[in-house]
Amino acid sequence: MEKETLILIRDKAGLAILFLMPMFLIFVMTLIQDSTFKELDETQINILYLDLDGDSLGTGIENGLRSSGFFNVTTVGEDTGLNKENMNRRVAEGKFQIGILVESGATEAIRDKARSVIQNAFFGDQAEDLEKHGLMEPGKIVVYFDPVIKNSYKQTVMSALQNFTFNVEAKINFEYFADEVTQQLDTENKLKFDPEGGVIIEELYASTKFTEIVPNSVQHNVPAWTVFAMFFIIIPLTGNIIKERDSGSALRLRLIPGSYLVSMLAKAGLYVVVCLIQFVLMMVVGMYILPMFGTPALDPGGHRTALIVLAFAVALAATGYGIMLGTIATTHDQAASFGAVSVIILAALGGVWVPVFIMPGIMQTISTFSPLNWGLEGFYNIFLRGGGFPEIMKHLMLLIGFFILTVGVAFQYRRIRRI
Amino acid sequence: MSEIPVIQVKDLSKTYRGSETPALNRISLSIPGNEIFGLLGPNGAGKTTTLHILCGFIKKDAGSVVMNGLTLEKNERDFKKIIGLVPQEIAVYESLTPVENLRFYGKMYGLEPERLNYRISECLALMSLEKSRNKLVKTFSGGMKRRLNLIAGILHEPSILFLDEPTVGVDVQSRTVILDHLKELNAKGMTIIYTSHYLEEAEQFCSTVAIIDAGQIIVSGRPKELIRSVDGCNSLEMLYLHITGRKLRDN
Numbered sequence: 001m002e003k004e005t006l007i008l009i010r011d012k013a014g015l016a017i018l019f020l021m022p023m024f025l026i027f028v029m030t031l032i033q034d035s036t037f038k039e040l041d042e043t044q045i046n047i048l049y050l051d052l053d054g055d056s057l058g059t060g061i062e063n064g065l066r067s068s069g070f071f072n073v074t075t076v077g078e079d080t081g082l083n084k085e086n087m088n089r090r091v092a093e094g095k096f097q098i099g100i101l102v103e104s105g106a107t108e109a110i111r112d113k114a115r116s117v118i119q120n121a122f123f124g125d126q127a128e129d130l131e132k133h134g135l136m137e138p139g140k141i142v143v144y145f146d147p148v149i150k151n152s153y154k155q156t157v158m159s160a161l162q163n164f165t166f167n168v169e170a171k172i173n174f175e176y177f178a179d180e181v182t183q184q185l186d187t188e189n190k191l192k193f194d195p196e197g198g199v200i201i202e203e204l205y206a207s208t209k210f211t212e213i214v215p216n217s218v219q220h221n222v223p224a225w226t227v228f229a230m231f232f233i234i235i236p237l238t239g240n241i242i243k244e245r246d247s248g249s250a251l252r253l254r255l256i257p258g259s260y261l262v263s264m265l266a267k268a269g270l271y272v273v274v275c276l277i278q279f280v281l282m283m284v285v286g287m288y289i290l291p292m293f294g295t296p297a298l299d300p301g302g303h304r305t306a307l308i309v310l311a312f313a314v315a316l317a318a319t320g321y322g323i324m325l326g327t328i329a330t331t332h333d334q335a336a337s338f339g340a341v342s343v344i345i346l347a348a349l350g351g352v353w354v355p356v357f358i359m360p361g362i363m364q365t366i367s368t369f370s371p372l373n374w375g376l377e378g379f380y381n382i383f384l385r386g387g388g389f390p391e392i393m394k395h396l397m398l399l400i401g402f403f404i405l406t407v408g409v410a411f412q413y414r415r416i417r418r419i
Numbered sequence: 420m421s422e423i424p425v426i427q428v429k430d431l432s433k434t435y436r437g438s439e440t441p442a443l444n445r446i447s448l449s450i451p452g453n454e455i456f457g458l459l460g461p462n463g464a465g466k467t468t469t470l471h472i473l474c475g476f477i478k479k480d481a482g483s484v485v486m487n488g489l490t491l492e493k494n495e496r497d498f499k500k501i502i503g504l505v506p507q508e509i510a511v512y513e514s515l516t517p518v519e520n521l522r523f524y525g526k527m528y529g530l531e532p533e534r535l536n537y538r539i540s541e542c543l544a545l546m547s548l549e550k551s552r553n554k555l556v557k558t559f560s561g562g563m564k565r566r567l568n569l570i571a572g573i574l575h576e577p578s579i580l581f582l583d584e585p586t587v588g589v590d591v592q593s594r595t596v597i598l599d600h601l602k603e604l605n606a607k608g609m610t611i612i613y614t615s616h617y618l619e620e621a622e623q624f625c626s627t628v629a630i631i632d633a634g635q636i637i638v639s640g641r642p643k644e645l646i647r648s649v650d651g652c653n654s655l656e657m658l659y660l661h662i663t664g665r666k667l668r669d670n
Contacts, residue, residue, distance in 0.1 A: 003515065003523040010514045010555075248508025252571065255474055255504050256527045257496040263527075 001266040007240070008270065018236060018274060019281055022229035026282045027289065029225045034217040034295050045153055047071045048096040048144075050082055055107030057139065057168045061100070064164035070156070091144040098157050099144035106139030110169050113138075114176040122180055141165065216296045222286035223379035224352045227372050229282060230275045230314050231343045234322035237271050238335035241326030260414065264407070268319045275315030276308075303388035310382065310392050313399035314375040320406035321371070327410035346370045351377075374398040425579060425610045426450040426473070431482035433468055433634075442468040444634040445482065450627070455601070455611045457625035457642075459618065459655075461663050465634040466614045470581050473612070474504055486579060503577030507584045509564045510571065513557035517548055517567050520556065521574055528575040535574075542570040545600055562593025569597055573604065580604070582613040586620065598624055622646075622655035632663045 009015060047065060051058035065071045074096065076082045082090065084101060091099040141161065145154055171193050178191035244250050253259040286298030300307060322339070329335035347353065349363065350372030356364055367373050378395030381387035428448040434441040443465045450456045458466050471477045473484060475495050484491040489498050511520045518539055525535040543549045546566040556564060569585060582601070586594045598620070605611055615621050621628060622642045629639035638645055642655050652658045 003512065003519065006519060007512060007514050244512075246508075247512075248506040248510030249512065251476070251506050251508070252504055252510040252524070253527065254476055255499050255502065256524075257499050259527045 001269050004240075004266050004270040008274070014236060018233075019278060022226075022232070022278045023281050023285050023289075025229050026222060026225050026285045027293075030218055030221040030286070030290055030295060031293060033221045045071050045098060045157065046096045047073050047157070048082065048087060048090055048099040049073050049075045050084065050087055050099070050101045051075065052084065052104040053102040053106040053139070054104075056172065057107040057110060057165065058102040060168040060171075061102060061141075061161065061164045064167070065100075065160065068160060070160070088144055091146055094146055094148070097146045097149045097153060099142075100161070101142040101144070103140040103142065105137075106141065107168070107172075109137060109139035110172050111176075114169075114173045117173065118176045118180050122184065218286055218290055218295050218298045219383050220380075222282065222290075222298050223383050224376055226279060226282045227314055227350070227375040227379065228343070228347045228352050230278055230311075230375075231318045231321065231346070231372060232340070233271055233275050233278070233315075233318050234325055234339045234343065235336055237267065237319065237322030238326035238329060238339055239332050240267065241323065242329060242332045242335055246332075261411075264323055264410070268316075268323060268407070271319045271322065272312065272315040275318055276311060279311040279315070299383070301382045301386060303382055306388045306392055307379075307382050309389075310375070310378045310396060310399075313378075313396045313403075314371075316403040317371045317375065317399040317406075320403035324406040324410045324413075328413055343372075346372045349373065350375075371399060371402045374402075423452060424449045425452040425454070425487055426456075426612070427483075427485040428469075428473070429483045431469070431472065431484065432480045433472060433477070434480060441634045443472075443479075446631070446634070446636050447482075448629060448636065448639070450610065450612065452610055453605060453608055455605050455613060455624060455626045457621040457628035458612060458614045458631060459621055459628055459659060460631035464631045464663075466631060467583065468634075469631070470583060470612070470614065474502060474581060475499060501578045503572040503575065503580045505569050505572035505580065505582045505585050507587060509568050511556055511564065511567050514555060516553050516555055517543060517570075518552050520567065521570060524571050525574050530575060538574055538576075542574060545603075546570055547596060562589040565589045565593055566597060569600070573609075578608070579610045579612065582611060582615075584615050585613070586615070586617065594620070618656040618659055619654070628655070630659060630662050637662050 008018075049062055049065065051062060062073065062075065065073045074082075087099045087101055090096060143157070143161065174191070174193045178193070182188075182190045244253075253263055283298065283300060287300065288297070291297040325335050325339050325342075329338065347370075349367045350356075350370035351359075351367060352372060356367045356373065359367060374395045378392040378399075381391040381395070385391065426448065427450075428446065430445045430447060431443050432441055432445050433443040446465070446469065448456075458469060460466050468477070472479045473486070473491075475491065475498060479491075486498060487501055489501075491498055511517075512523070515523070521539045521542070522535065525538065530538065539552075540549075543552050546569065548563060548566055548570070551559065551563065556567065559567070565586065565588075569582075572582075573580060580601075585601075586597055589597070601611060601624075613621070613625060625642060627640065628642050628645065630637045638658075640648075646652050646655060646658050649658055649661055652661060
């Protein structure tokens with residue numbers, strides 16, 4: 001291992017790439033994915049808002065949009081050129097993701113509808129039939145969407161609009177009902193509208209253990225990209241093996257009984273240590289550097305020993321894969337290109353980019369064969385589900401088994417190649 | 420020189436997978452101890468295949484190999500302990516110093532630390548690399564690398580040494596140092612099996628040569644006797660061309 005260490009530490013550029021690139025990867029990917037992770041609850045959507053109603057509905061929607069904190073609302077006062085005719089064009093230009101136009105008389109239409117319902121309820125046939133008089137035209141809200149907007153944004157806005165409209169309608173209906181009841185009962189005590197419902201929705205994150213870890217982009221992305229970066233150790237490792245083989249050193253080593261095993265174990269030992277250093281550095285990025293850029297700090301969970309053992313198992317699996325590829329590949333280019341693409345595919349299958357649960361059924365089955373999935377699920381059990389050794393035992397076994405399998409394949413391949 | 424064969428090869432055959440012609444076709448060699456044996460031949464003649472089978476890198480299809488009384492198949496580990504190899508490639512690590520390289524190979528061979536340090540200093544001095552013992556190999560000239568390559572092959576004091584073109588691409592000074600040292604080792608009892616395309620060097624250096632072509636040994640014997648056996652030949656090179664012809668060999 002002394003020889004391997006000396007070779008590694010003397011390659012200053014290689015060393016920098018080995019340790020700085022994974023840190024940079026974690027930093028960039030987490031920051032990029034931070035915005036998409038927050039899209040439904042934290043990212044502000046730019047809305048162009050034109051209230052031609054000027055009444056309860058128009059005001060209620062504007063107040064609702066502003067107070068939600070999810071939207072950045074621009075009204076006619078802030079955009080002097082805004083009018084009904086150019087709203088469509090303004091949204092299409094892309095500066096605003098959404099345009100909302102509350103047509104004139106929308107609140108009045110709600111009132112007419114409420115009045116009609118109450119009168120029908122209390123006076124039956126004697127009620128003034130507003131629909132017959134053509135006064136029951138429904139109020140109108142037009143929503144313009146930028147074609148590039150994601151469906152999830154669209155759903156969020158439509159859901160919020162329906163909620164605000166429903167609240168205004170409910171209030172108007174209630175007030176008409178309360179007025180009528182007060183008159184009918186000839187009392188001074190008027191019913192009061194309470195916008196708070198009778199039911200509250202409690203939101204909790206499922207966990208096998210008591211945990212206060214709140215899922216966020218950092219908790220999701222740091223472990224995912226850490227596993228991905230650790231597996232990229234195969235590129236320098238395969239390069240090291242192939243370079244040694246091409247230089248003739250491997251030929252000389254083959255003449256020394258038992259040297260291949262010793263040599264490969266030394267390489268595995270060193271690269272496992274490198275992987276663990278990478279892991280620690282990436283954790284440092286998540287815990288201390290990313291928060292400087294506005295993300296939450298990474299919470300490593302309460303089971304540090306389990307975390308280190310899991311990181312060790314991931315490092316073993318990555319190193320074993322590198323040894324196998326380095327032994328089988330005939331050229332460095334072959335190993336580098338196949339190695340890089342295979343890690344990307346295994347990462348995609350493993351759920352690094354897209355969560356496994358939203359993959360098609362067949363892909364979910366295939367993903368269970370990806371060592372990156374085993375590592376990632378193990379990290380999620382610690383980082384997000386508050387798990388410890390019992391929860392990661394299956395993943396540990398799979399990762400260590402993968403190491404034994406890949407190193408075994410490398411040895412067997414080398415033996416068979418000696419035709 | 421001892422007449423008892425240290426290496427006894429009989430009817431050795433090898434055909435690579437996918438090839439129709441054999442790389443080796445029932446070759447037999449008997450190399451006495453303390454010999455400097457030159458295995459000469461054009462590209463693709465079977466020299467490297469022979470060396471690689473003798474070193475245990477590839478398996479033979481047929482025939483037998485006995486070295487120092489040990490049969491290759493039955494005693495591969497013991498077999499490897501008595502042989503050394505100086506491959507044609509520079510088989511040392513360029514980002515290490517000579518001492519670091521030799522310490523690595525010495526440890527792999529299981530040399531005791533004290534003995535290893537002594538051997539490193541001794542070999543570096545013999546090959547005039549003492550002053551560069553702590554410089555990185557990548558800063559070395561071709562000749563220095565070749566000398567270090569040789570040291571790495573003899574560090575564990577093998578009784579049989581295989582040399583695959585040990586002087587290719589080096590200047591006259593380095594070549595002289597390398598060959599002189601090899602002669603010293605031979606004088607101390609080491610059997611040397613040597614391949615080269617430098618026929619003048621082989622004529623001077625080898626006590627016995629065999630010319631191999633198309634997987635078969637064409638002639639073998641003392642260089643001077645072989646030269647005398649063909650009319651009009653006055654050098655090993657002339658004999659070689661007489662036997663192997665002037666047709667170009669691409670592999």
